[in-house]
Amino acid sequence: MIRFEQVSVTYGDATAPAVQGIDLTVPEGELCLLVGPSGVGKSTVLNAVCGLVPHFTGGTLRGRVTVDGRDTRTHKPRELADVVGTVGQDPLAHFVTDTVEDELAYGMESLGLAPDVMRRRVEETLDLLGLAELRDRALATLSGGQRQRVAIGAVLTTHPKVLVLDEPTSALDPAAAEDVLSVLQRLVHDLGTTVLLAEHRLERVVQYADQVILLPSPGAAPVMGAPADVMAVSPVHPPVVALGRLAHWSPLPLSVRDARRKAAALRTRLTGVTPPAPGAGQAVGGTGTGPGAASSVPAPRGDAVPDGIAAAVSGLGVRRGRTEVLHGVELTVRRGETLALMGRNGAGKSTLLSTLVGMHPPAAGSVRVGGVTPHRTGPRALLRHVGLVPQEPRDLLYADTVAAECTTADQDAGAPAGSCRAQVARLLPDVPDSVHPRDLSEGQRLALALAVVLTARPPLLLLDEPTRGLDYAAKARLIEVLRALAAEGHAIILATHDVELAAELAHRVVILADGEIVADGPTDEVVVSSPSFAPQVAKVLAPLPWLTVPQVADALEATA
């Protein structure tokens, strides 16, 4: 269905091709997963399928890409619109109309289908994706998962033979991600659609894939094969695969179900062994030298330092317009403690973080951060008490080089010249001063924003959804950095959907639902019992309280 023949793509004035030597065939009716570290050209490959590379992005494409027999060199994206449906990373940015029903019809209108055909297909698609209730809703009012389903529905109505998706579940909470994936499953199984998707969160998708295409490093030729075979060699892999590799299971399990069947022996071996406290840094996948070696720091206990309270929230209520976003929130965070804030999209996680930096005045209750009340404190003074890295780290960066960014950060924080640069050197060893922040990768940009925030040495550090768009390597680096910061006595609050991150890092997990705290306790107690917030290792080894692969690896080494 999709054929790449000796394809290489070179953009504009780049010296090296973005991808090269791509030679592969995706047969009809398969769900094919494209994996690889950041920056290996996954998006380039996806866009080459729908013709946006090279027609829209520019650059030179050598070789041939054919989709359903149509050559993308001679067919513009709009002429491929009836065979390829493309869903981008941020659905809201790609919506053309304003209501669900119009959006579903838009593609068909462009193709000029007859009105009765359009009507029938819209109704079918509404049912297929479970959107019938939402048909008259404005797109801007939908939740993340609903938007993603509408975006998929909007390209499905033209009955494309190929569906191309770029990170469809990255921004979603675990339940919404399940919804989207089950829709994709259904398309492949019932309608024979060929699906090609790229995704960083492999733990969510790899068990659904029929084929995996691995782009191991920039410029390297792709490896294609059955998921279990490719995962055995892949540098990016989900925790369940890591556990399988550790325990030498063969064939490698891809889903929790497969792994549980094989895990009986491992479970008996681990029974009776007490796992180390969660969050107290074990080394990550063998890279645990340097800042990650904070493993001796125990999880802070409540009574350790009497005045070590970094933030205290009591009876907090926040309203936006008529909506009460937070209600009766009680939360205390101590220095040196890492806390993961979880809950579905729209549960109030981001609002809680922004209330802690004084962006929303509380409607009820009180907020104290390091002895000050955030919304009554000037930004300059507040900077020394609390720092927030927003969901889009780019919002924090204004200058046009890394060096200029560091200089202004020093001025803003009133820190001695060079302190921000020192932070950058620590978090991002190999970034030259002259790079534009926009040209950094997602992980590098996050590190730069983190360095800027850390320049003022705030005792409380907040991160909103830090792992969005990060590959496993970047995530591992982030985990090391945050552990080291916690060991230095920073209190850290992460709002995240990433259960694996929470399991690796957090001492405590707080779950928000509809603006109220519904669970608050040590990570192992809260997540192990939860079906949607448990990490894969916990699901495999349940009822034993193990959360991460490094924990298990350490224990196995110790008992070997």
Place this chain on the structure above:
Amino acid sequence: MSAPRATRTTALPAGAWWLWALGLATAASRTTDPLLLGLLVGVAGYVVAARRTEAPWARSYGAFVKLGLVVIAVRLVFAFFLGSPIPGTHTLVTLPEVPLPDWAKGVRIGGRVTAEGMVFALYDGLKLATLLICVGAANALAHPARLLKSLPGALYEVGVAVVVAMTFAPNLVADVQRLRAARRLRGRPDRGLPALLQVGMPVLEGALERSVALAAAMDARGYGRSADVPRAVRHTTSVLTLGGLLGVCAGTYGLLGEAGGGYGLPLLLAGLAAALGGLWLGGRRSVRSRYRPERWGVRAWLVAGSGIAVAALMIWANSYAPTALHPPAVPLTAPVLPLWPAVSVLVGLLPAFVAPLPPGGDRADRTASRGRGRAVDVDPRAKEPTP
């Protein structure tokens, strides 16, 4: 014959609401009687209150009313300080007059302020305000973007550009808010003009990136596909459109100038016909079809017709009761409400009874059921906790 609930099938075409509102506006432009104008505002307001949706633009009615009040105030302030050409005998106050040089003859600053002049200005301002409020009513009942959907095929792409631009404005506002909040995180003040200026660049960059992403998405979804049209038809289209537009220009010039009274009108009409022909032919290049277009049913005709009727009746009233419609400012007289013109304005209330009821329009019912503490079917859009 009670009105059905508005769904996609029964919803009125946007054009019907605009015709109705323009009818009311035409009626307003034909009178300066403050009572009649007030009645027109009341009619428009009642229909809006009865039939507006809960969409964000439906709240724009209030903004237009405020704008109308501002217009009246400005008109009065000007009349107060700059005087008015209306001769009057009832002097309210006498302001010191600013002496002006000879070339500014006819302009006066300060001087006598007469009651007649102020009343005249009030009537005039009220008329303008009523026009604005009528447009506001149309805006609240049917978003102008919906009007663009009824454009002929050849102009479709222009329409999309306008719609996309309109959805960009709220996005831009959201971006500015987000980036100003982010300034706070860098320890810089988030209020004041400098804050707004410094986020300008990132906001523009973001807007540019979003437009590129949207353009890519639209391209990938088939925007701009065109049918193969024979060369001859393409050339005919260009000739007709260009020639038609030239004809319209020349015809207008002829009509406005003194010499061309004879050829102006025919040229204008011929130009218009040619341009319309060009548009129609141009539409053949577009392969698009329309999904569930709004239909002109009986109710649509009634709504549009009621507006047109108000306009026609008012124009007719100008012939049988000119003085009642234009109460003189000199000498000062109390305005009266002429019976028949007033009755004809009330025809404009028809849409409040025949137009389909918008979803969620039964606000009164909902509050009542809440008051009784019964389980309410919660609108999923509102995340308010149910009582």
